[in-house]
Amino acid sequence: MGYLRGFAVTFRKLFKGTATGRVVTTQYPDEKRPKPVRFHGRHVLNRYEDGMEKCIGCELCAGVCPARCIYVRGADNSPDDPVSPGERYGYVYEINYLRCIHCDLCVEACPTEAITESKLFEFSFTSRADAIYTKDELVVGDDGRPQQLPWEDWHPGDDEHTSAWVRATSPSGRADYEGKVAWSGELGYGIRPPEQGQAADEASDSGHHDRHGFDDPHDAHGGHR
């Protein structure tokens, strides 16, 4: 009787310490699991090495956002005191974190790698107005790292690799571009080196099929531990 086998399965689970009754719960606030390299957290607005903002106010991120949580208004750069290289810059940039689903589509849409995501997810607000991050809060500080705002609970590693997706193995999706730098420099970091490709990983230790960068202490590029 196939129906009754299920009852045996659930009954066996009752006994802790057995192979089937192993507890998988992580007691979250007390113990925290390591985050994946490409974790989607709170956004950051990046700047070039010379301090110029990368955002050009094109609104592609706002257009692609499925939750419609991004509000952008561009404006013309003043020739004397430009905010970004080129004609336009993001004059208003707001993200409503009550709506954001952290899908990262804005990051994929961005033509200048201006918006990327940090690994921060432990932040909260007490009013709807506070949930809307403005450009002042999103843009990286002068050291090139995300600003750590008072209501945010940052942990070591959360602010690293904010542009991990951009520097992925073959960002265009074509293997020809693997390992080739096709991205611009960042404030405080310069032009970051490409990530080690999946192909390289497989070649170095064949048969080692970890999900990429997750729970892998030998991770050459992760550094999240």
Place this chain on the structure above:
Amino acid sequence: MTAVLGPSVFGLDPLYIGGVGLAEVLVTLLKVGVAFAFLLVAVMLMIWFERKLISDMQNRIGPSLAGPFGIFQTLADGIKLFFKEDLIPERSDRLVFKLAPYLSLVPAFLVFAVVPIGGDFNGGDGRVSLFGHETFLQVSDPPVGILLVLALSSVAVYGVMLAGWSSGSKYPLLASVRASAQMVSYEAALGLSLAAVLLKSGSLSTNQIVSEQAVWNWNLWVTWVVPMVVFLIAVTAELNRPPFDLVEAEQELVGGFHTEYSSIRFALFFLAEFMNTITMSAIIVTLFLGGPNGPDFTTVGWLSGLLWFFAKLVLFLFTFVWLRATLPRFRYDQLMDLGWKLLIPLSLGWLLVLASYDIAGDRGWNRAAAVIVMLAVMAALAALLGLALRAARHRRELDPQGGFA
């Protein structure tokens, strides 16, 4: 029992034989108070028990922070819900919307009144002495006993149905349509499997039903197991518990009938739901497992009955949790198929088989032969039913557009 006692609202309880004075009223009030408090505490523990058990079965930990082993989690949830904002949707029928939670809750309390939770049935008729007054360990023992349970469980349907209807919202409305159809369908199987018990015990009074099952003569084997299985399945459906929780199917209907409910009204629905689980387990124990019956292993006469009753009750509560942890939710047509095409014919056929056994005994016929003949007739009828169902399905497949015209 003695035929001296006429039927009354309070039933056949020996407490009222000598007339009703202050002492009798106080004893009755005490019993009511104890039953009320017991149910509230039991619900609190049941929710904790269910959450803890089901998380064990799913390799989780479950509530662990509020009190030792998280035992006060329900209390914390209750306090939280009590202080939350109470919303009433603009398009709701306000009066019915407010009434519905109580329509579920009150029957849940009342059903427990007819359950004998203890008493000495080993030779006695379940009387115990409370402060020098002879009485049964149940709030009341009306002559209609078990019919009251059926009546109240029918009333409880209105709680769910009206809650969904009065919300003025589409998912609750769909849930209330499902609730009424589901509960009406399974009420039939519930009643028919109950009839098998009544056939054997010959009385509607719960005290009588329990007395008939004294010590080991439990209806579980007296009625040959099947009615209890049918009753257990039908009760699970009546309670809207998994795997029959289509009324609150989260994937399809958001929260089902209680989608629009918040705060204390929401809590009342859950209080009612878990209280119904407890009272219906108690009813199954009363009907099929002999209630407080069992060999007396204590020196105090009444204690053994109480212990037996609660041991059996916990067994059924465990069964309900186990069902929930194991079985996935039924699809709506599967639910209807199980109810109408399997449970109702099965319980009806079983009732007839049991009746033929009794009649054969009364007439002095060979009982084994009578039962075998009846089983053969039932098998033939089942085959006919199966043939009819298959023919109907075949015709549907040939002409999928065909209607009922």
